């Protein structure tokens with residue numbers, strides 16, 4: 001990672017890059033673009049599965065990865081699908097492999113190949129930046145994250161910083177959304193009642209929109225409450241990111257335990273999300289548990305989707321404010337549901353992740369029935385499905 005990567009910098013610059021790109025990722029304009037792009041990319045995939053006839057076998061993880069990568073790259077750097085996108089994907093795969101390798105930088109080693117791949121990616125992105133400058137493409141609303149950072153008019157945000165960060169934004173985003181989609185398909189396959197309710201909710205929306213002669217908008221997908229509960233529950237049970245690190249910037253006391261200045265703390269999400277003091281029968285996939293949660297802390301129903309994470313229950317004294325509080329209170333405070341982290345580093349892609357998963361699930365359940373093959377979740381070094389979640393699909397009439 002570069003020295004100005006959002007994943008390693010602290011202070012004002014991190015806040016600036018996080019704020020600018022995070023706001024763009026939450027904007028209705030980007031959500032509309034992502035929705036249109038995903039519908040466009042899903043259409044040929046759905047047609048080809050249908051064309052293969054009843055019982056066609058496909059690995060959900062592969063298809064989700066292909067589509068999600070294209071959406072991500074378009075949102076970050078504005079590149080359209082095509083040979084250059086393909087090359088970028090290959091280089092990114094090469095780069096990512098080197099992130100968990102022996103730190104030996106000699107020609108032929110994994111790390112060396114990874115850094116070379118990153119350089120090639122950076123060249124493509126810098127060319128795009130220069131092209132944008134030449135064409136003065138910054139007039140009008142931003143179309144991608146490069147536009148946002150270039151348009152901020154800050155001397156700190158150099159071309160090199162922008163291109164490095166575009167690559168580093170891909171690291172937490174590229175795999176997590178496909179894993180979310182794949183896990184949802186696995187959990188739904190094992191819970192026929194949830195699948196049926198999801199299907200009914202999505203079919204109802206599809207038929208309503210068809211009758212009105214309208215195409216689906218991002219707000220339609222996000223308004224599907226049971227679909228959102230399925231995604232929330234998948235995030236809770238799946239623990240796609242296992243936890244987050246924080247460093248104490250001074251001595252901190254937490255519930256009688258002293259954390260000395262300089263110590264690093266790892267917050268392990270699994271121990272929160274699978275805590276039976278917080279969740280009844282915690283290992284069970286139960287989307288209905290999110291229907292109504294009453295919080296003694298807030299004194300009202302709390303929906304974790306609507307409640308902004310990172311706004312409450314924090315302790316001062318870490319390198320940022322951290323989520324750390326009522327893990328053992330039997331309520332639905334924000335710190336008992338933290339798949340996207342919290343505080344100043346709260347994942348800027350959380351809305352996007354939910355939207356992409358909602359769109360993928362909508363098209364899958366309204367177009368196909370499926371029978372899942374057996375597959376297993378692997379949790380180390382990252383969460384994934386061992387076999388990529390193979391299913392046999394049959395098109396609905």
Ligand code: HEM
Pocket residue numbers: 006007014018025072168169172173176177180240241243244245339340341342343344345346347348349350352353
């Ligand atoms: C299911 C999908 C996802 C999950 C579970 C997830 C989870 C996380 C978590 C736990 C963090 C660390 C937060 C912290 O330290 O408090 C994080 C950070 C981050 N995520 Fe995500 N993420 C997802 C999707 C995405 C997407 C789609 C994007 C980009 C479009 C993205 C971009 C980032 C970035 C740039 C950071 C670093 C933020 C910073 O350090 O300032 N993530 N994510």
